[in-house]
Amino acid sequence: MTVLDHRHLAAPVPGWRPDATGPRTDPAPLLPDESPHRVLGTPAAEKADPELLAELYRRLVVGRRYNQQATTLTKQGRLAVYPASTGQEACQVAAALALRQDDWLFPSYRDTLAVVSRGVDPLEALTLLRGNAHTGYDPKATRTAPLCTPLATQAPHAVGLAYAAQLRGEDTVALALLGDGGTSEGDFHEALNFAAVLNAPVVFLVQNNGYAISVPLTRQSAAPTLAHKAVGYGMPGRLVDGNDAVAVHAVLTEAVERARSGGGPTLVEALTYRIEAHTNADDATRYRQDEEIAAWREHDPILLMERHLRGTGQLDDRLAQAATEEAEALAARMRAEFHTDPELDPMSLFAHVYAEPTQQLAEQAAQLTAELDAEEQAR
Numbered sequence: 001m002t003v004l005d006h007r008h009l010a011a012p013v014p015g016w017r018p019d020a021t022g023p024r025t026d027p028a029p030l031l032p033d034e035s036p037h038r039v040l041g042t043p044a045a046e047k048a049d050p051e052l053l054a055e056l057y058r059r060l061v062v063g064r065r066y067n068q069q070a071t072t073l074t075k076q077g078r079l080a081v082y083p084a085s086t087g088q089e090a091c092q093v094a095a096a097l098a099l100r101q102d103d104w105l106f107p108s109y110r111d112t113l114a115v116v117s118r119g120v121d122p123l124e125a126l127t128l129l130r131g132n133a134h135t136g137y138d139p140k141a142t143r144t145a146p147l148c149t150p151l152a153t154q155a156p157h158a159v160g161l162a163y164a165a166q167l168r169g170e171d172t173v174a175l176a177l178l179g180d181g182g183t184s185e186g187d188f189h190e191a192l193n194f195a196a197v198l199n200a201p202v203v204f205l206v207q208n209n210g211y212a213i214s215v216p217l218t219r220q221s222a223a224p225t226l227a228h229k230a231v232g233y234g235m236p237g238r239l240v241d242g243n244d245a246v247a248v249h250a251v252l253t254e255a256v257e258r259a260r261s262g263g264g265p266t267l268v269e270a271l272t273y274r275i276e277a278h279t280n281a282d283d284a285t286r287y288r289q290d291e292e293i294a295a296w297r298e299h300d301p302i303l304l305m306e307r308h309l310r311g312t313g314q315l316d317d318r319l320a321q322a323a324t325e326e327a328e329a330l331a332a333r334m335r336a337e338f339h340t341d342p343e344l345d346p347m348s349l350f351a352h353v354y355a356e357p358t359q360q361l362a363e364q365a366a367q368l369t370a371e372l373d374a375e376e377q378a379r
């Protein structure tokens with residue numbers, strides 16, 4: 001028998017899967033969409049809910065301004081780092097809107113806008129990136145996990161929370177946001193495997209923006225699409241146009257509802273593009289051509305939405321003006337708040353590290369106290 005001879009597997013070993021009596025007949029197809037699911041620009045857009053469209057539009061416009069203002073604040077040295085989601089706003093606002101208030105969001109460092117769109121105060125959402133405190137918002141009160149910098153570690157956290165909710169008999173759903181690079185991490189594989197085996201009510205949204213810092217997707221994965229990865233774990237995979245806010249919202253809503261009603265996890269791959277560099281510390285001209293960026297600007301999420309709304313008479317100058325004014329008011333608030341340095345207690349560095357401080361930590365705290373006292377006396 002060669003390794004390619006699988007005849008010995010023809011009759012499934014009893015119990016290899018709980019219901020292993022024949023081929024899977026799940027209503028949700030395991031294989032992902034053949035081409036990215038789109039709504040805007042297709043006949044399906046005519047059926048879209050006008051209120052949802054207006055809400056998505058407003059959030060896209062405000063979100064773009066938020067991204068721009070935060071990026072400007074890094075240039076002025078008022079914000080330490082900002083991984084902008086400019087160009088990816090459709091994924092961000094759709095992710096937040098697909099969840100119920102009592103669901104949980106598990107964001108990565110690039111998902112500040114999803115956090116804001118979920119209702120977290122826009123300035124509190126930037127506290128961590130300003131370097132002032134861990135998290136900056138109350139994860140439990142907002143049902144939004146801290147922005148996660150180690151790649152993909154938020155994915156097993158999301159599965160754990162979703163599974164715990166299921167054990168408690170709650171119908172909470174967890175949504176984990178990842179980048180394409182995050183799918184190369186062990187945590188991603190472990191999370192998807194556990195999610196499928198436990199039938200956990202969790203959705204994974206991979207925002208495939210083409211690059212993991214400077215590494216293109218072709219150097220990360222040989223799979224036809226990232227959505228195909230779902231098949232191996234035994235969950236549905238969906239491929240969606242990540243710049244089409246209505247399409248992302250529809251696919252996520254369907255996945256969230258399936259999870260809520262006991263249908264298990266889904267992996268969604270959203271094809272999108274980050275217009276800015278990885279962060280303000282990155283020089284994207286080293287690895288990207290201007291033509292590539294220009295092509296994606298033609299497929300901008302706000303442009304797609306505006307084109308549809310104007311074309312169907314659902315957007316007039318008054319509505320557009322109202323969104324712009326809201327965006328400018330937010331930007332003004334960000335500038336005013338970041339203009340002054342907050343009063344911080346340096347000793348808070350040592351709080352919340354361990355329940356019982358270690359001897360080394362206590363020594364460091366004592367050393368800092370002495371230095372601060374000496375500084376005070378020298379004034």
Ligand SMILES: Cc1ncc(C[n+]2csc(CCOP(=O)(O)OP(=O)(O)O)c2C)c(N)n1
Pocket residue numbers: 110149150151178179180181182183185209211212213278
């Ligand atoms: C576990 C881990 N390894 C490496 C890094 C360094 N790192 C920071 S961002 C990044 C690229 C991530 O790319 P992607 O997941 O595509 O997200 P994007 O930044 O494009 O949104 C890497 C490798 C990290 N933060 N965590």
